[in-house]
Amino acid sequence: MPHATLAAFLESTRTRVEQALDAWLPRPPRVPALVSESMRYSLFAGGKRLRPVLTLAAADAVARRGSAADERAHAAARDAALPAACAIELIHTYSLIHDDLPAMDNDTLRRGRPTAHVVYGDGIAILAGDGLQAAAFELLARQPPHPDAAVSGRQLRVIATVADAAGPAGMVGGQAIDLQAAGRAMGRPLTLDGEALRGMHGRKTGAMIRASASCGAIMAGADDATVAAADRYAAELGLAFQIIDDILDVEGDAATLGKTAGKDAADAKPTYPALFGLDRSRALAAECIERCRTTVHEAGLSDSWLWPIAQWMLDRKS
Numbered sequence: 681m682p683h684a685t686l687a688a689f690l691e692s693t694r695t696r697v698e699q700a701l702d703a704w705l706p707r708p709p710r711v712p713a714l715v716s717e718s719m720r721y722s723l724f725a726g727g728k729r730l731r732p733v734l735t736l737a738a739a740d741a742v743a744r745r746g747s748a749a750d751e752r753a754h755a756a757a758r759d760a761a762l763p764a765a766c767a768i769e770l771i772h773t774y775s776l777i778h779d780d781l782p783a784m785d786n787d788t789l790r791r792g793r794p795t796a797h798v799v800y801g802d803g804i805a806i807l808a809g810d811g812l813q814a815a816a817f818e819l820l821a822r823q824p825p826h827p828d829a830a831v832s833g834r835q836l837r838v839i840a841t842v843a844d845a846a847g848p849a850g851m852v853g854g855q856a857i858d859l860q861a862a863g864r865a866m867g868r869p870l871t872l873d874g875e876a877l878r879g880m881h882g883r884k885t886g887a888m889i890r891a892s893a894s895c896g897a898i899m900a901g902a903d904d905a906t907v908a909a910a911d912r913y914a915a916e917l918g919l920a921f922q923i924i925d926d927i928l929d930v931e932g933d934a935a936t937l938g939k940t941a942g943k944d945a946a947d948a949k950p951t952y953p954a955l956f957g958l959d960r961s962r963a964l965a966a967e968c969i970e971r972c973r974t975t976v977h978e979a980g981l982s983d984s985w986l987w988p989i990a991q992w993m994l995d996r997k998s
Contacts, residue, residue: 686988690733693708696722697732700766704819705951711811718800718808719815723773725791728996730921731772732765734989736898738910745906763823764838764895770816771846772888774809779855781805790990792862816842830856830901838895845891854884861950872950878919880950885925886918893917893986909979917990920968922998923961926951930958932997970992 743757
């Protein structure tokens, strides 16, 4: 286990990711001032930065297993994964902007302040999301600049992984199912049982969390078995994240959550507490986290931040 505390790792990683995002996101005069402002409004509104943290933690875990005492190797692995971490956060932020739109979840509060469409209007909010998504793939294609064919191959694999997770087989598909289940898909309602609910969240939330861990492992040079283990770990982490999110929507408050509380019930959305109750939902989340522990141990990645991150996830309040 690394000597530093998880809190220190999370804080230093968030700081590094935000500095890189600030440096890599295009600015005026290359882009119109209003587009730049609206993208940055949502991107730098705060948040846990879970996905980029997970990307860098997975890269670090792979490097640590290969050379436990070589801090330079660990840092090099995190450096290689940093563009992927930032690109994934750009896509995540775009998804939040679009998810909050009146045509989707119609929310007015995100990360503790008014949502993008409230501040800039629907049109500019849509374009801000579009711009962040496009900027993410530009970043993945350009960084890290490296003549080595092996590294270029990893970049291509990461691009394919992120595109699949963000697209119709992943996040977009999950959002479409969510709209159907909420009765907002133009006369095409859908009723979800427990298995279908898990499938929806596996696409809407889980796919990008899985991509986060997988891309970190890929950029650190992991073999296919280790990338698959990172994916399994993150699949369980992503499900736990969503279950806990559903619980917090029932039990939390807007000041703590940074977004509107109680909205799922008000919109009659399918959630884990609605289907299973709060106690069973908590138990299901705990079971997911235990499977995270097993996967990390079996993959030889115990000397890493992956298990502490899973424990932190189970205890989160926002």
